[in-house]
Amino acid sequence: MKVMIVGGAGFIGSAFVREANRRGMKPLVADLLTYAGRRENLVGTDHDFVRADVRSEDIHGLIKEFSPDVVVNFAAETHVDRSIYKPQEFVTTNVLGSVNLLEAARKFDFSYVHISTDEVYGEECGDENSPLRPSSPYSASKASADLFVKAYVRTYGIKSVIVRPSNNYGPRQFPEKLIPKVIIRTLLDTHVPIYGDGKTERDWIYVEDTAKVILDLVERGEMRGEVHNIPGGQRYSVVDVIKMVGEVMGKDVRVKFVNDRPGHDRRYCMTSKLRYTVTPIREGLRKTVEWYLENRWWWEPLTNDKFFLDDEPWRV
Template identity: 75%
Template sequence: MRVMVLGGAGFIGSAFVRELNKRGIKPIVYDLLTYAGRLESLKDTDYEFVKGDIRDEKLHETIAKCMPEVVVNFAAETHVDRSIYSPKDFLTTNILGTVNVLEASRRHNFKYVHISTDEVYGEECADENSPLNPSSPYSAAKASADLFVKAYVRTYGAKAIIVRPSNNYGPRQFPEKLIPKIIIRTMLGLHAPVYGDGKAERDWIFVEDTARIIYDVLERANWGGEVYNIPGGQRYSVLDVIKTVGEVMGKDVKVKFVSDRPGHDRRYCMTTRLKYEVTPFKEGIRKTVDWYVKNKWWWEPLINDKFFVEDEPWSKGGVNT
């Protein structure tokens, strides 16, 4: 199978490249290498690389040259805090970028795997047929992109599926996100900022499990716009996560409660018709901590980022609309 991975130098994308390598597949990685897309995340993997933006015509030229059978799209702006600070970036990449990929699918007739998120459902526990009710600019952009996928399947006969994982964690996740931020800041002797009362719940899944499940899904998909939820089935609050990380690290995590994030959802919850096994949460945290402890070279250049350093990074500098 000839596979192109859009955003393959990012967090889940690079894990998917590793999964493809396990299956004997050398993918084409197409990535703009923005702040969270790094070739360092693809160390020791086998891939062809093309630097490019999913919003540009170059994507069509690359696909025409490489002729992939399957295109998997991980390329997206993903951090909710950044979407509050700069919503336009999420509109152009997550919506217009997706439409550009869908236009390419019309020209070149590949099978398209669209990576979405549990956040499109809002706070209600959802199955694959539940209505979309996004709260943040990030989840609104992802929900819009999902609807465009559905529209292209219905209107143009595009061969596509939508995959909605729950909150991923694991090695090579950018330090702006909760779990690597807790781990790294604790290693540096700094506090972990906690929004509101810290009781917001997320459903956690280890990134290697997500990569494996996505591949298993695409192998048996019908390509008629079906939605596949991929929950981890392990719901923990922010305070629960902090407690688990502290236990694994053998350290007390310093906590600083800060003002709650605007529009902050209290929980995410999904069910699924798929059958699979996942890594137990504490075991996954242990693997994640071990990786960050052993790979300071990967994260040390990143820790001056505004969204790692500041407790309320969305609140300063205004909003770029």
């Protein structure tokens, strides 16, 4: 199977490249290499690489030339704080970029696997048929793209599927996100800011588990516009997760409660019709902490980033 991975130099995309390699595939990775996309994430993997913007017509030429059976789209602006600070790129990359790939799917014969998020459901619990209630500019852009995927399946009959994972954690996640932020700031002996009361609940899944479930769907090949939720089934508050990371590290995590992020969803809690096993959170956290301890070279250059350093980085 010929697989093209757009956004494959990011956190989940690079885990997906590794999973594809484990199953004997050599994918083509197309990625713009924004702040979050790094060739370093792909060290040790077998892939072809091309630098490309998902929003550009060039991507159609690449698809024509490579002639993939499947295109998986991980390319996105992904950080909620950044979307509050400056939303525009979330619209161009997440919405227009996805529509650009949908346009390619009209012209060329491939299956389009669209990576969405549990955040599109907002804080109400539900399943794949629940209404979309996005709260942030990030989740609004993801929900918009999902609606375009559904429209293209219905109107043009393209082959596609929408995948909605919950909060991923694991190696190679950019330090702006909660778990790497806790690990790295604690290693650097600085406090960790907690938004609001820290009781917001997220459903945590180890990134390799997500990659496996998505590749299982790709291999199964049913592409009739279905939505597939991928929850981790392990719901913990921010405060609980920080406590667990501290226990795994054997260190006291210093926390500082700061103003809540505007529009902050209290929880995400979707169910799924898929059946799969997941890594228990303490085991996943142990692997994650070990990776950050062993790979300082990877994260040290990233520690001067505003969204890692500031306590309330969404403030303009």
